[in-house]
Structure formats: C-alpha cells, structure tokens
Amino acid sequence: MTGPPAPGAAGRRPIAALRAVRRSAWTVAIVGLLGALLAVEKLVHPTLNVFDMQSLVDGALPLCLAAMAQTAVVLSGGIDLSVGPMMSLVNVVSALLMTHATNGQAVLIALGLMAVAAAAGALTGAVIVATGVPDIIVTLATGFVWGGLALHIMPIPGGAAPAGFAALMTGELGSVPSGLVVILAALAILWEPVHRSPAGLALYAVGSNRAAAYLSGVAVGRARVTAYAMGGAFAALGGFALTASTTNGNAAAGTSYTLTSVAATVLGGVSLAGGRGGMIGPVAAALLLTLINTLLTFEGVDPNFSLVVQGAIVVLVVMVAGLVLVRRRGA
Amino acid sequence: MPAVNLLEVRGVSKRYGAVVALRSASLTVAAGEVHALLGANGAGKSTLVKILTGVIRPDAGTIEMSGRPVRFASPASAPRAGLAAVFQDPSLVPDLTVRQNLRLTGADPAGVRRWLAAMDLGVDEDDLAGDLPLPLLRILDLARALAREPRLLILDEITAALPADLVERVFHVIRRWRAQGRSVLFISHRLVEVRTICDRATVLRDGADVGTLVLAERAEQQIVALMLGPMAASPEALRPAGPGAGTRPDAAVRDRAGGASAAPLLLEARGLAVSGALRGVSLSLRAGEIVGVAALEGQGQDALFDCLAGNRRADAGEIRVAGRTLAPRTPYDAIRAGVVLVPADRVHALLPQRSVRENIALPLYNRAARWGPIDLRDEGARAGAAIARLAIDTRAQRQVRRMSGGNQQKVVVARWLAAGFRVMLCFDPTRGIDVGTKRQIHRLLRDLAAAGAAVLLFTSELPEIPLVCDRVLALYEGRVVRELPARAADEATLLRVVHGLAREEPPG
Numbered sequence: 001m002t003g004p005p006a007p008g009a010a011g012r013r014p015i016a017a018l019r020a021v022r023r024s025a026w027t028v029a030i031v032g033l034l035g036a037l038l039a040v041e042k043l044v045h046p047t048l049n050v051f052d053m054q055s056l057v058d059g060a061l062p063l064c065l066a067a068m069a070q071t072a073v074v075l076s077g078g079i080d081l082s083v084g085p086m087m088s089l090v091n092v093v094s095a096l097l098m099t100h101a102t103n104g105q106a107v108l109i110a111l112g113l114m115a116v117a118a119a120a121g122a123l124t125g126a127v128i129v130a131t132g133v134p135d136i137i138v139t140l141a142t143g144f145v146w147g148g149l150a151l152h153i154m155p156i157p158g159g160a161a162p163a164g165f166a167a168l169m170t171g172e173l174g175s176v177p178s179g180l181v182v183i184l185a186a187l188a189i190l191w192e193p194v195h196r197s198p199a200g201l202a203l204y205a206v207g208s209n210r211a212a213a214y215l216s217g218v219a220v221g222r223a224r225v226t227a228y229a230m231g232g233a234f235a236a237l238g239g240f241a242l243t244a245s246t247t248n249g250n251a252a253a254g255t256s257y258t259l260t261s262v263a264a265t266v267l268g269g270v271s272l273a274g275g276r277g278g279m280i281g282p283v284a285a286a287l288l289l290t291l292i293n294t295l296l297t298f299e300g301v302d303p304n305f306s307l308v309v310q311g312a313i314v315v316l317v318v319m320v321a322g323l324v325l326v327r328r329r330g331a
Numbered sequence: 332m333p334a335v336n337l338l339e340v341r342g343v344s345k346r347y348g349a350v351v352a353l354r355s356a357s358l359t360v361a362a363g364e365v366h367a368l369l370g371a372n373g374a375g376k377s378t379l380v381k382i383l384t385g386v387i388r389p390d391a392g393t394i395e396m397s398g399r400p401v402r403f404a405s406p407a408s409a410p411r412a413g414l415a416a417v418f419q420d421p422s423l424v425p426d427l428t429v430r431q432n433l434r435l436t437g438a439d440p441a442g443v444r445r446w447l448a449a450m451d452l453g454v455d456e457d458d459l460a461g462d463l464p465l466p467l468l469r470i471l472d473l474a475r476a477l478a479r480e481p482r483l484l485i486l487d488e489i490t491a492a493l494p495a496d497l498v499e500r501v502f503h504v505i506r507r508w509r510a511q512g513r514s515v516l517f518i519s520h521r522l523v524e525v526r527t528i529c530d531r532a533t534v535l536r537d538g539a540d541v542g543t544l545v546l547a548e549r550a551e552q553q554i555v556a557l558m559l560g561p562m563a564a565s566p567e568a569l570r571p572a573g574p575g576a577g578t579r580p581d582a583a584v585r586d587r588a589g590g591a592s593a594a595p596l597l598l599e600a601r602g603l604a605v606s607g608a609l610r611g612v613s614l615s616l617r618a619g620e621i622v623g624v625a626a627l628e629g630q631g632q633d634a635l636f637d638c639l640a641g642n643r644r645a646d647a648g649e650i651r652v653a654g655r656t657l658a659p660r661t662p663y664d665a666i667r668a669g670v671v672l673v674p675a676d677r678v679h680a681l682l683p684q685r686s687v688r689e690n691i692a693l694p695l696y697n698r699a700a701r702w703g704p705i706d707l708r709d710e711g712a713r714a715g716a717a718i719a720r721l722a723i724d725t726r727a728q729r730q731v732r733r734m735s736g737g738n739q740q741k742v743v744v745a746r747w748l749a750a751g752f753r754v755m756l757c758f759d760p761t762r763g764i765d766v767g768t769k770r771q772i773h774r775l776l777r778d779l780a781a782a783g784a785a786v787l788l789f790t791s792e793l794p795e796i797p798l799v800c801d802r803v804l805a806l807y808e809g810r811v812v813r814e815l816p817a818r819a820a821d822e823a824t825l826l827r828v829v830h831g832l833a834r835e836e837p838p839g
Contacts, residue, residue: 016457023459201427201435208426215386215422216436217407275426 026269026321027281033317034288041295057177058170058245060290062087064183065238066257067264067282068191069231074265076227077207077274078135082124082143083235083261087254089150090117090239095159095249103164110165114236120146121232125225143258150251159249169244182237183283190233191279194226203227208275263314264289269321289313336398337362337514338383338483343392344538345378350727352378354538355392360483363512365505367525367546369554370535370765376518377419379535380487383516384416385409396482415481419488419763421468423475425461432460433475442478443471449507450474450500466493466628473501477508484508485516490524491763494628495826502528520763521792522554534558555766594618595653597785598670598754600639603648608634610809611648616754616785621776623800623817624789625829631809632789636758639787640672641665653753666694669753673760677739680746683732687723688714690731690742694750717745721775737768744775755779757788761795773799793825805829 021028045052066083073080090113097113098106120142128138171178194200202223205213214220242253267285270277289310296306338360345353353375360366370376381387383394385403394401401412409416423432433440433456440456447453452470460468469492476484486505490498505515505528517529525532526546533543534557542557598616603609609631616622626632637643639650641659650657652668659665662672671694674680681690691714696705718725721741727733731742740760747755757776761769776786776799788800796803796817803820805813805828813828 019457198434201431204431205424205427205435208424211420212422212424213435215384215406215416215418215420216424216432217405217410218435219405219407275424 024269024278024281027278027284029321030268030281030288030317031284034284034291037288037291037295041291044295045298054172054177054179056287056291056294057179059294060287061170061179061182061241061245062238062254062257063260063264063286063290064179064283065186065234065241066254066261067268067286068183068186068279069234069238070261070265071268071270071277071279071282072191072203072230072234073135073227074262074270074272075207075274075277076203076224077210078125078128078224078227079139079262079272080121080124080228080231080235081136081139081258082146083231083238084254084256084258085143085145085147085150086117086120086232086235087239087242087257088251089146089153089254090236091242091253092150092154092159092249092251094240094243095161095247096154098161098165098243099159101162101165103162103168106162106165107168110236110240113239114233117236117239118229118233121235122225122229124232125228126221128228129221129224147251147255150254154249154251157248157250161243161247163247166244166247169241179241182241186234186237187279190230194230195279199223199226204275206274260289263310267314267317336360337396338516339393339395339398340379340383341393341395343379343382343389343394345382345387345389350733351538353382353389356535356538356540358533358540359543360514360516361531362482362514363509364530365509365515365517365528367529367532368516368518368535369522369525369532370558374535374558374765375538376535377487378538380416380485380516380518383409383414383485384418410479410481413482414485415476415479415483416485417469417472417476417487417489419491421460421465421472423460423468423472426459428457428459429454429463429471430456432471436475438475438478442480443474446474446477446504447471449504450497452500464629466497469493470497470501473504477504481513483514483516485518487518488520488763489517490519490521492628498524520765525554558766594620596651597653598639598787599649599651601649601651603635603638603645603650605631605634605638605643605809606646608809609638609645612806612809612811613648614787614804614811616787618783618785619780620802621780621786621788621800623796623803623820624787624806625793625796625803625820625825626789626806627829628791630806630829632758632806634809635806636672636756636787636789639665639670639754640756641670642672666750666752669751671747671750671752671755673740673743673747673755673757675759675762677736677743680743681731681739684730687718687725687728687731687734687742691717691746691749694746713749714745717748720748721745722771735768737764737772740764740768740772741775744772748779752784754785754787757786759789759791762791769795793822793829796820796825 066087069083070080094109094113097109101109124139124142128135168178169182173181202213202218203226205216205218206220206223210220238257239254243249246253264286265282266272267289268277268282270282292310292313293306296309297303336359338358340356340358342355342357343353344355356375356379358368358379368376368379378387382389385406385408396412396414403409403412424435427435430440433443447470450470452467454463454467454471463471469489473489489501493501508515517525519525529546531543531545532554534541534554536558544553594617596615597618601613603612612631612635614622624632624635634643638645641662641664644660652670657665657668657670659668682693688711692710695710695713721744723741723745724734724738731739734742761772764772773795776788780786790796797820800817803815803817803825804811805815805825807829815824815828
C-alpha cells in the first residue's frame with residue numbers, strides 16, 4: 001500500500017497455522033476451559049470413569065444439538081427463538097410414532113421427521129425473507145406454533161421409544177459415548193458438506209455483511225433459508241435426544257433450550273451479529289455448561305442456584321473475551 | 332467514436348411512494364469509451380446506477396446491451412449480461428478472507444491477481460477483508476470486477492476514498508481497458524478526474540438527463556451549468572466582492588489575517604501524539620479563523636480530529652479551549668467545552684430514522700440536569716432557525732435517511748448551530764456532495780467564522796483550501812510539515828507539500 005504501513009501490519013506476517021489458531025482463539029480457549037474443568041472434576045472425584053463421561057455427554061446432548069441449531073442460524077445473521085419448541089414438537093411426535101416401532105422403523109421415522117423439521121425451518125426462513133419481518137419476531141411466532149402443536153398432540157407426557165433407538169443416541173459405541181458419535185456424525189454429514197460448499201460461504205457472507213453479500217451477487221434469501229433449514233434439522237436431532245434420554249414425549253421438554261442454546265452459542269464464540277464463529281465452540285460450550293451444572297450438583301449446591309452460576313459464567317466469559325478482543329484491536 | 336452502442340438506456344424511471352427518484356433518464360455508452368455520469372446530489376445518479384446493476388428494478392423504460400433488451404432481477408444477474416460494477420461501499424464481506432470473497436462471487440483468482448499486479452499491488456489472500464485498509468478494499472473490488480472481463484464496467488465514486496497515487500494507477504488500468512475496446516461508466520464528483528479520463532459525459536438533473544457532451548477543454552463550466560440548471564447558469568461567487576468563482580480577493584484575506592492576530596485564541600493543541608498515527612502536532616485557532624488541514628490518506632488526520640473531538644485520548648500533548656485545558660474523555664466533554672465535530676460519514680452523526688428536527692435538537696438534551704418535558708416551542712424555534720439559515724430542503728424531513736447527502740450534511744451542521752459551539756471540526760464535510768451544496772457549505776463555514784467561531788477543516792479536495800481557509804497546515808506522516816497562508820496554497824503547491832516534498836521551500 002501507499003504511505004506508512006498500517007500499525008501492526010508490517011513485519012507481522014504470521015504463518016498459516018499460527019493465524020488459524022489466532023482466528024479460532026475463542027474455540028481453542030473454550031475447549032481448553034472444558035479440558036481444565038474436566039481435570040478439576042477428575043481431582044474432585046478421582047473415581048471419574050467412562051460411565052461419568054457418558055452421563056455427561058448424555059446430559060449435554062440435547063443442548064449440544066440445540067446450540068448447533070442456533071449457531072447455524074446466528075452465523076447467517078439471524079436468531080431462532082423456535083429451537084426449543086421445535087425440539088418439543090419433534091420429541092412428542094417421535095415418541096408418538098415410535099411407540100410400537102421396531103428399531104429400524106424408528107430410524108426411518110427419525111429421518112423422515114428430520115426432513116420435515118428441515119422443511120419447517122426452511123419455511124420459517126422463507127417467511128422471514130419474503131416478508132422482511134425481523135427474525136426474532138417470526139421465530140417467536142413459529143415457536144408458539146410449534147409449542148402449541150406439541151401440546152395439542154400430547155397434552156400429557158406419553159409415548160415411547162424402542163430401546164435400541166434410545167441406545168443409539170444415549171448409549172455407548174465401544175467405549176465412546178454414542179452422543180459424541182451423533183454430534184460428530186451431524187457435523188460430518190449435515191454441516192461440513194454445506195460449510196465447505198459455496199452455500200456455506202454464502203451463509204457466512206450474508207451473516208457478516210448482508211449488503212456487501214447482496215452487491216457481490218450472493219443469493220441472500222437462499223442463504224438465509226439454508227441456515228434455517230439446517231437449524232431445523234439440528235433441532236430435530238435435539239428432539240430425538242430428548243426422546244432417547246427420557247424414552248417418552250413431553251411437550252414441555254424442549255422449552256428451556258431456546259435460551260440456553262443462545263447462551264451456548266455466544267459462549268462458543270459465535271458473534272450474535274453473525275458471520276463469525278464455528279460449530280465446535282458452541283458444542284464445547286454446551287458441554288461446559290452441562291459440566292458446571294453437574295459439578296455444582298455433586299457439591300450439593302441448590303440446582304436453582306446453579307442457574308445463577310451458569311448465567312454469571314456466560315456474562316463473565318463473554319465480558320473477558322470482549323476485553324481481550326478490544327485490547328488486541330487497540331494494540 | 333464507434334457507431335455501435337454498447338449500452339442504451341431509454342426513459343428509465345423510478346419512484347418511491349410519492350418521491351420521484353428518476354423521472355426519465357436516457358444514457359448511451361459506446362463500445363470503447365469511458366463515459367461519465369454526472370449530476371448534483373439527488374439528481375438520480377445513484378438510482379440509475381442501482382437500476383443498471385440490478386439492485387433495484389425500474390418502473391418504466393428499457394435497457395439494451397448491444398441492441399438486446401436486458402432485465403436484471405438482482406446484482407447476481409447483471410454480470411451475465413456482461414456488466415460489472417464497483418459500488419461506492421465496498422462489497423467485500425469483512426469476516427471472510429480475501430480468497431473466500433473471491434470464491435463467493437466466482438471470481439477468477441488468477442485474473443484478480445493479474446489486475447492487481449497491473450496496478451502494482453498485491454494482497455495476502457488469507458487476510459480477512461475486514462483487516463485491510465479501505466483504499467485497498469476498493470482496489471480489490473475493482474480488480475474483482477475487472478477479472479470478470481465485463482463489456483461494461485461501472486465505477487461509482489471509485490476515487491473518493493483513494494489517495495492520489497492510487498487514483499493514477501486506477502486511471503492507468505481504465506485506459507488499458509478502453510484500449511481493448513471495452514467501456515466504462517464513470518461516476519465521480521471530481522470534475523478534474525472526469526475531464527482527465529472520460530470521453531463523453533451525460534449530465535442528470537432532477538431525475539432526467541439534460542445533456543450529453545464531448546469532454547474537451549473548458550467543458551467543466553458547461554458541465555456545472557448543466558448540473559445546476561438555468562437558475563444558476565452563472566456560477567455564484569463565493570463572496571459578493573470576489574472577482575471570480577475560483578479565487579478570493581487577496582485584500583479580504585489580508586484583512587482577515589490582520590484582524591485575526593488580535594482575536595482570542597479558541598483552540599490550542601500542543602504536541603498531540605497518538606502511537607502509530609500522530610507524532611506531536613501543535614496548532615492554534617483564533618476566533619474568526621478557518622484553518623485547513625491538507626493531507627493524503629492516512630497521515631494522522633483521523634487521529635488528530637478524534638483527539639480534538641474527544642473520540643480518542645491522545646497519548647501525549649495538551650489541548651486548550653479558550654485558555655482552559657481540555658482533556659476530553661468522551662465527545663460529551665469536548666462538546667461541553669464547545670468543540671464540535673462534523674464527521675465525514677454523515678451516517679455516524681445522524682439518527683437516520685428520526686426527523687430533521689429531532690436530529691437538530693439532539694445535543695440540546697445532553698445535560699441530564701434538564702429534567703422535565705421538552706420545551707417543544709423552544710426546540711421548534713431553534714431547529715427552525717437553523718433550518719432556515721442553512722436552507723435545508725425539508726421535503727423529506729420525516730426521516731433524515733431519505734434526504735440527499737448534501738442535505739444530511741447540512742442537518743449535522745444545523746445541529747451545532749442550534750446547540751451553540753466555539754470550535755467546529757469539519758472532517759471532509761463536502762465528500763460526495765454536489766457542487767451547489769458544496770458552495771453553500773463553503774459560504775456557511777465562512778459565515779460561521781465571521782460570526783466569531785473557529786473552524787478546523789480537513790478536506791480531501793485540495794482546491795477547496797484556498798477557497799475557504801485562511802491558513803492551511805499540511806500533515807505528513809503524523810506531523811505538521813508546512814503551514815501556508817491560504818492564498819499561497821494553490822493546488823500544485825499543496826500537492827507537493829502533502830506528498831512531503833516541499834519542506835525546504837520558503838512559504839509563498
């Protein structure tokens with residue numbers, strides 16, 4: 001460039017690997033924090049074993065998947081307040097349909113429901129794009145619709161799921177908690193193909209700067225609809241996780257996941273303004289939040305109070321990270 | 332000029348509700364020509380560009396490329412017709428790397444690299460676009476558009492954010508482009524550039540084309556006359572006593588300069604420093620004085636204005652306002668001391684969805700000590716007085732964002748008129764504003780100074796300096812390298828000084 005170089009630009013050409021770490025510093029930090037906390041848990045409870053790991057993952061699985069659903073939408077610059085109700089709806093419908101199903105049928109039902117949920121997400125996205133009504137309002141409304149439908153279908157908890165299907169989500173495969181396999185499979189089969197395709201690039205671009213993306217010729221509407229469809233599919237998986245862990249359907253089961261999914265997304269380093277972040281961070285954050293809960297319960301802390309701690313941690317981490325970011329920008 | 336018309340626009344119109352943005356515009360661009368699209372703010376230029384690039388759809392009219400009618404549904408469809416645009420706002424996505432940005436639009440990276448090389452520039456493709464300086468982003472945008480090898484390239488104010496040497500390189504590329512028989516539609520407020528690079532120009536006024544002319548010597552006056560319309564066919568002199576439009580009488584300058592030394596010092600800065608930007612800048616402004624700041628892009632002027640306006644704290648140095656030390660922690664502190672800022676980007680200063688009146692009245696309510704209901708009569712009177720004084724066009728006053736850029740800028744100035752101030756810091760207040768409004772702003776600044784205010788004016792348009800200022804400070808690499816009386820600051824001298832060339836030369 002001309003003139004004096006921008007401060008900090010000259011003489012600081014980081015090699016690719018270093019730069020990659022710096023750009024995903026938040027994810028690295030949150031995974032590190034998770035590791036540190038696991039180590040603490042190991043110290044406090046020297047008896048920690050594979051079974052404890054598995055119960056942690058089982059407990060965290062719905063939140064992990066909810067966070068992934070939220071992240072897909074937030075990355076595109078939106079926000080989805082219907083994640084929780086969608087999980088409830090999938091939970092009751094799957095429990096109803098699977099009551100007398102074999103394991104094989106259950107898997108087919110799950111795949112079908114996932115497609116329907118993705119379509120419902122796409123519809124939400126299409127409404128947002130077509131009407132120009134803000135995301136937060138449309139998804140609040142669709143959230144009421146999904147939640148109402150769930151209650152209508154199953155006013156009191158009921159239904160069932162075959163044991164094999166439940167084990168697929170919450171058991172263990174070899175010595176690995178199958179929840180982890182579900183998350184990794186969802187990432188590998190659902191997210192990465194999109195993430196690495198032009199559609200994924202468009203999704204990030206639209207979230208980062210919608211006007212610039214539009215002027216660049218990006219199909220903005222299509223990218224946003226894609227994000228909501230992905231969100232729907234992940235939310236369906238979250239619904240299955242609820243079905244599998246409780247082996248029944250409950251129209252209120254997903255309610256709390258709307259806002260905790262936002263917490264995990266933010267804690268996972270995804271910018272609520274869109275365009276910045278990834279999937280690993282929110283998943284790690286969901287595990288972290290669940291682990292904190294578990295630790296506090298072990299210590300005999302009132303479960304209501306542990307919510308206070310969770311909230312404080314979210315604020316604290318985001319604040320500290322914000323300060324670090326500001327300092328780095330200023331330097 | 333070749334006979335084949337590449338682009339033929341006939342009778343295109345567009346209205347937004349009751350507001351007619353474009354009445355009936357026609358435009359013809361031949362193959363192998365650089366064609367300028369000119370017009371005052373609000374004449375319909377941006378609307379026409381948006382229609383040509385598919386951002387908005389016209390209500391009526393036809394567009395033909397090489398004789399075939401085309402319709403664009405979105406910016407994505409314009410390139411297919413052989414058309415590529417570089418917009419006023421960079422269309423690179425900040426959170427993606429340069430490479431991802433190229434992939435996003437399906438641009439050919441090799442082509443982009445080739446065009447960057449043609450401008451003697453390179454870029455690390457793994458850098459995030461958001462980390463690159465603005466001028467480089469514009470160039471990258473240009474290279475990306477060129478790499479598409481369109482038949483028609485639309486450049487909307489491409490030079491506005493570029494330092495002079497980059498403008499030269501852009502022109503070099505445009506000439507090469509033309510030599511290959513391709514065409515450019517060039518939109519700029521800088522008539523000098525238009526004359527340098529363009530073959531013909533079409534002038535818009537009030538949403539319609541009012542003339543197309545071949546650019547030759549002395550075309551500038553013709554253009555200005557077309558842009559202003561019959562009302563202002565003869566360019567108004569800045570001051571009634573002045574002999575011409577371009578220069579101020581020396582006598583007036585000397586009068587002011589003589590009187591100024593006795594006037595009280597309103598703003599003094601000593602040794603202002605900001606790491607990486609400012610290296611000890613001192614200046615003083617007396618009441619009734621307009622001091623210009625001339626500099627190329629990125630010589631510390633941003634930091635200087637930010638420090639004075641309380642937007643940023645200086646690492647070292649002292650600021651005194653009317654004799655009292657001011658160490659502003661926030662703009663609020665500076666404003667309370669009477670130091671106010673008119674920023675370059677009007678979007679930063681205004682509440683776009685609110686009315687003109689609210690925008691003007693905003694600083695009146697700075698003091699939390701003022702409880703109770705707002706005195707609407709007082710507010711209305713103050714705002715009304717400021718609106719009348721600045722001749723603000725209030726047809727779109729319900730929402731400031733609907734107003735033209737020039738009118739928006741006047742609203743920013745009006746706000747400080749209503750609130751009262753001692754020192755006005757104007758950072759490139761005429762950027763992207765049409766000639767007529769520019770003159771009004773120049774005259775306004777002179778009036779403010781005559782009324783006893785002090786004005787510090789940074790402008791990226793060097794010819795403005797002898798027109799408006801009493802003195803000029805040239806900033807180079809964070810230092811004041813020269814101070815000149817305005818009458819000695821002709822464009823050639825200033826250009827040398829801001830490039831850091833003429834340090835040794837005696838003033839005058």
